[in-house]
Amino acid sequence: MVPAPYFLMSFLLFVVLFLGCILGFVFRGRIVESLRDSMYISLMQYGRRRMLTVSWDMTQEELQCCGVQDFGDWGEHIPDSCCMDDYGGRKRPCQQLQTSHTIYREGCFSAITKDLVQSSALMGAAGLGLAFSMIPGLVMSYYLLTVV
Numbered sequence: 001m002v003p004a005p006y007f008l009m010s011f012l013l014f015v016v017l018f019l020g021c022i023l024g025f026v027f028r029g030r031i032v033e034s035l036r037d038s039m040y041i042s043l044m045q046y047g048r049r050r051m052l053t054v055s056w057d058m059t060q061e062e063l064q065c066c067g068v069q070d071f072g073d074w075g076e077h078i079p080d081s082c083c084m085d086d087y088g089g090r091k092r093p094c095q096q097l098q099t100s101h102t103i104y105r106e107g108c109f110s111a112i113t114k115d116l117v118q119s120s121a122l123m124g125a126a127g128l129g130l131a132f133s134m135i136p137g138l139v140m141s142y143y144l145l146t147v148v
Contacts (some may be wrong), residue, residue, distance in 0.1 A: 007141040010134060017131040028120065035116075036109055039068045039130050045077070057081040063115075065108035078103065 045052045057079060060066055066082035067073030074082065082103055 004145055007145050010138050010141060014131055014134045014138060017058065017127055017134075021127045021131065024124060030146040032113060032116075035112070036068065039109055039112075040073075041074060043068060054064065059108055059112075060104065063108060064104050065106045065113040066104040066107045067107050069107040071103050071107060081136070 007147060035047040042052050042056070046056055047053055058081075060079070064084075066078070071078055071082055084102055
């Protein structure tokens with residue numbers, strides 16, 4: 001009897017996909033808060049752990065952001081990755097002169113959550129679409145299971 005294992009595996013996959021989408025939507029607030037807490041914890045380790053330092057520098061340069069909420073999170077020691085580029089590709093001296101022309105004003109938390117919300121909506125829609133596209137296969141395999 002081939003249809004029984006196929007039906008069970010397809011049904012379990014459908015349930016996992018569907019519940020994953022629903023739980024992801026329900027707990028999205030906790031995910032955002034956990035992200036913020038993790039960012040603050042890793043910010044404190046900047047300069048002490050090489051991988052965190054490189055990650056922060058890459059994030060701030062790529063997203064053109066600074067700190068978690070804003071550049072004030074860094075206190076007196078603002079990293080070079082928060083400084084805007086000159087036209088020549090050099091960093092502007094933002095540590096001494098902190099203006100909107102020398103330093104990224106937006107915090108990385110808001111920049112990351114914008115991308116995260118867009119990506120999670122697309123992933124959720126794709127997951128639900130995949131789950132619901134499995135329904136005809138489930139119905140047909142159940143029919144084969146009961147007829148055979």
